[in-house]
Amino acid sequence: EAQVTQNPRYLITVTGKKLTVTCSQNMNHEYMSWYRQDPGLGLRQIYYSMNVEVTDKGDVPEGYKVSRKEKRNFPLILESPSPNQTSLYFCASSLIGGGETQYFGPGTRLLVL
Amino acid sequence: GQQLNQSPQSMFIQEGEDVSMNCTSSSIFNTWLWYKQDPGEGPVLLIALYKAGELTSNGRLTAQFGITRKDSFLNISASIPSDVGIYFCAGTHNNDMRFGAGTRLTVKP
Numbered sequence: 001e002a003q004v005t006q007n008p009r010y011l012i013t014v015t016g017k018k019l020t021v022t023c024s025q026n027m028n029h030e031y032m033s034w035y036r037q038d039p040g041l042g043l044r045q046i047y048y049s050m051n052v053e054v055t056d057k058g059d060v061p062e063g064y065k066v067s068r069k070e071k072r073n074f075p076l077i078l079e080s081p082s083p084n085q086t087s088l089y090f091c092a093s094s095l096i097g098g099g100e101t102q103y104f105g106p107g108t109r110l111l112v113l
Numbered sequence: 114g115q116q117l118n119q120s121p122q123s124m125f126i127q128e129g130e131d132v133s134m135n136c137t138s139s140s141i142f143n144t145w146l147w148y149k150q151d152p153g154e155g156p157v158l159l160i161a162l163y164k165a166g167e168l169t170s171n172g173r174l175t176a177q178f179g180i181t182r183k184d185s186f187l188n189i190s191a192s193i194p195s196d197v198g199i200y201f202c203a204g205t206h207n208n209d210m211r212f213g214a215g216t217r218l219t220v221k222p
Contacts, residue, residue: 004155033210035212040214041116041214042116042117042119042201042212042213042214042215043156043201043203043212044116044212045209045210045211048208048210050208056208059211090155090156092155097208101146101158101161102146102158102210103158104148104155104156104157105155106153106154106155107153107154107155
């Protein structure tokens with residue numbers, strides 16, 4: 001089944017404790033992206049990747065890192081999480097960038113205490 | 114960066130009624146997309162629009178890409194209870210993708 005998977009789905013952590021949210025897609029998509037969703041703000045793009053080893057900042061990249069060493073994986077790294085990073089995170093992928101239809105993962109709900 | 118202006122923020126309608134929501138922006142976009150998000154899940158694409166003026170239907174859903182490339186609307190005809198959810202518009206320009214804040218739809222049986 002074609003899908004985007006994220007892990008974990010739920011995470012509670014404390015300020016400053018490094019964490020990684022994994023994202024994987026099995027559709028051989030070149031483009032992958034991370035979003036955060038907050039009430040009243042919709043989805044805001046954190047980082048995106050056009051292909052392996054190519055990443056770019058989105059709207060709200062501060063406090064996040066990403067890497068794209070393999071085509072199928074695009075982990076989101078929070079080196080020192082803070083409470084304002086409490087949010088719902090979505091990973092998405094598409095065949096190519098530039099407006100091509102994106103497929104979203106199920107989301108990761110993060111709470112930073 | 115600028116997000117899209119999506120309205121209304123929420124709608125409470127009776128089953129069988131038609132629904133209309135729209136998105137506007139001060140910037141032009143090459144593509145307009147409409148997504149629906151059910152509770153606890155990621156957004157799912159409903160309709161994609163690639164050309165200014167394009168009018169596209171998907172069952173009871175109809176969406177249009179505005180001529181100015183700065184707006185789009187989504188209509189849902191004869192709403193049913195399973196239409197409940199949050200609807201998001203999204204616009205893309207080159208590799209930049211922006212989302213509206215969403216329209217929360219409630220359908221009363």
